[in-house]
Amino acid sequence: MTPALAVRGATKRFGAVLALDGVDLAVFPGEVLALLGDNGAGKSTLIKCISGVHRLDSGSIEMGGVAVTMGSPAAARALGIETVYQDLALFDNLDPVANFYAGREIAGPRWLPRGLRLLRRRDMSRATGELLTRLQVGIADPHATVGLMSGGQRQAIAVARAAAFASKVVILDEPTAALGLRESRRVLDLILRLREEGHAVIVISHAMDHVIEIADRAAVLRRGRKVGEMRPTPDNRQAIVSLIVGGDS
Amino acid sequence: MTTGQAERAAPLSPATGTGRTRLAALAQRHGAALVLVLVVLLGSLTFGSSFTGAGNLGAIALDASYLLLVATGMTFVILSGGIDLSVGSVLALSGVLAAYGSRWGTAGAVLLPLAVCGLIGLVNGLLIGRARLAPFVVTLATLLFARGLAFAVTQEGNQVYIIPADLALTRIGQANVLGVGVPVLIALAVFVAAGVVLNRTRFGLRVFAAGNGDGHAAELMGLPVARIRVRVYVLSSLLAGLAGVLIAAQTTSGLPTLGEGRELEAIAAVVIGGTLLTGGAGSLGGTLAGVLLLKVIQNLINQVGTLSSAYQQVVSGTFLVLVVLVQATLARRRRQ
Numbered sequence A: 001m002t003p004a005l006a007v008r009g010a011t012k013r014f015g016a017v018l019a020l021d022g023v024d025l026a027v028f029p030g031e032v033l034a035l036l037g038d039n040g041a042g043k044s045t046l047i048k049c050i051s052g053v054h055r056l057d058s059g060s061i062e063m064g065g066v067a068v069t070m071g072s073p074a075a076a077r078a079l080g081i082e083t084v085y086q087d088l089a090l091f092d093n094l095d096p097v098a099n100f101y102a103g104r105e106i107a108g109p110r111w112l113p114r115g116l117r118l119l120r121r122r123d124m125s126r127a128t129g130e131l132l133t134r135l136q137v138g139i140a141d142p143h144a145t146v147g148l149m150s151g152g153q154r155q156a157i158a159v160a161r162a163a164a165f166a167s168k169v170v171i172l173d174e175p176t177a178a179l180g181l182r183e184s185r186r187v188l189d190l191i192l193r194l195r196e197e198g199h200a201v202i203v204i205s206h207a208m209d210h211v212i213e214i215a216d217r218a219a220v221l222r223r224g225r226k227v228g229e230m231r232p233t234p235d236n237r238q239a240i241v242s243l244i245v246g247g248d249s
Numbered sequence B: 001m002t003t004g005q006a007e008r009a010a011p012l013s014p015a016t017g018t019g020r021t022r023l024a025a026l027a028q029r030h031g032a033a034l035v036l037v038l039v040v041l042l043g044s045l046t047f048g049s050s051f052t053g054a055g056n057l058g059a060i061a062l063d064a065s066y067l068l069l070v071a072t073g074m075t076f077v078i079l080s081g082g083i084d085l086s087v088g089s090v091l092a093l094s095g096v097l098a099a100y101g102s103r104w105g106t107a108g109a110v111l112l113p114l115a116v117c118g119l120i121g122l123v124n125g126l127l128i129g130r131a132r133l134a135p136f137v138v139t140l141a142t143l144l145f146a147r148g149l150a151f152a153v154t155q156e157g158n159q160v161y162i163i164p165a166d167l168a169l170t171r172i173g174q175a176n177v178l179g180v181g182v183p184v185l186i187a188l189a190v191f192v193a194a195g196v197v198l199n200r201t202r203f204g205l206r207v208f209a210a211g212n213g214d215g216h217a218a219e220l221m222g223l224p225v226a227r228i229r230v231r232v233y234v235l236s237s238l239l240a241g242l243a244g245v246l247i248a249a250q251t252t253s254g255l256p257t258l259g260e261g262r263e264l265e266a267i268a269a270v271v272i273g274g275t276l277l278t279g280g281a282g283s284l285g286g287t288l289a290g291v292l293l294l295k296v297i298q299n300l301i302n303q304v305g306t307l308s309s310a311y312q313q314v315v316s317g318t319f320l321v322l323v324v325l326v327q328a329t330l331a332r333r334r335r336q
């Protein structure tokens, strides 16, 4: 089977810091890949290279076996990669509907030039409402600005946004970091649902219990290098942890 | 995380909240309009027909329409997280070029200034959007540039170009329809069109999105942030240019000293209208109320014969401080 997304020899340098050093990574449709590593290991940098925020210094990216270049976040989005960033990248001044649709607004009528089309606000509102209900994201006031919502609600909205528009690959950078038990549970269920729907999912997480529960495979980064891959099972837990912290060296 | 930017509702949503915060948000959203109504009531009770007479109201409307054009563009710029200090100078340059261009007829008197102003806006936008320079510095530079150019074209102000009285442009600039000056109608039409663009189109939504924080989220979400910024500065310059053309048409000449301080007046109107100077939240309706409020206050102070017109600034300044104070208080309360 061809991987939905494959990265080869990914290298990225920030000044003197070698954030990524020849990393290979592949994720398949219907698979959840956990990306593990200590703080500063290069996890966020790697997924930002995949989602077009950073350019790789060297290395290549393939989607479905075809070489692609991620020139910008818009390009990556157009290729079917949705990302939940560590800082969520929400528009705090806008409501959930606008957060969902900014950048891919529904507008019409079609015979008008793109710039003159009017937003179909009711359509966007309805679709957002349905989605939030389906994902059981509890939001008291769907018209409030996202900046006024709780950390958990904000994270849920960011995850829901990625899930709503996901077409091939979904990347989540610490999606449960700010969440309580119940909210974490919802996000984990959502990730499992994305897998069922055949998406390739990459999850960054420091929570080993979550990783063991949902991930099919775990790749471990240490100081910019990939130091191993493993099946996350309760038995492997100790081995993975020592890979992360480099206990053997 | 939650900052003042969350204060005002997005284009897709009405202001909501609970109890006191909702009241406060309403006050910020409609405060300027409310005060405007009070001031107008007060004015008509105190001064009667010398304030409410058609002649006086027409003069207010005409004066306000030029500021409304500039402040409309400024609203887009501020919402997108920027500032445009060049509009006063651009307005003057536009008036001078309109007078200069009138030798080629109405077309020259309109197209020459608008082309130059559009170009200045483009330079502003490219330097701010693509080269990522600070809006304050870039538009301060074009403020100096445009004012200097206006003086250069008029030989240090010694050469006054006159727009022929029989030119179509002059007749339009001085005409009335049903007692309302044509510049007022043009400004209103532009204002309504701008409202549709801001509240109903992709571009409008993206202006709000780009104004969140420093545009970081917009970039991560793949919005063409640089292009959005270029467009708001071009729009701002064009609207300032249009105001300059209309003033020239009405006065049949272009003076290089025109519009000094207009940029600050426009910013004041926008902020009094409840738009946050930090970007991302506000409305054009508020800007209209802010413009009218400033102009009505100016008019009323002129009506009090004994008060020097310098008090206009004193009152406007006091107003501005009050509004900013309310905004800051709201932001702080939300953050708690």
Ligand SMILES: Nc1ncnc2c1ncn2[C@@H]1O[C@H](COP(=O)(O)OP(=O)(O)OP(=O)(O)O)[C@@H](O)[C@H]1O
Pocket (backbone or CB within 6 Å): A014, A017, A018, A019, A037, A038, A039, A040, A041, A042, A043, A044, A045, A046, A086
């Ligand atoms: N934009 C940047 N400019 C300079 N250095 C950077 C930049 N982004 C990341 N780095 C550096 O690259 C290294 C990897 O950072 P990265 O954010 O990828 O780590 P991470 O694995 O996501 O860590 P965490 O678990 O804390 O999120 C760090 O040393 C960091 O300081």
Ligand SMILES: [Mg+2]
Pocket (backbone or CB within 6 Å): A043, A044, A045, A086, A173
């Ligand atoms: Mg990280």
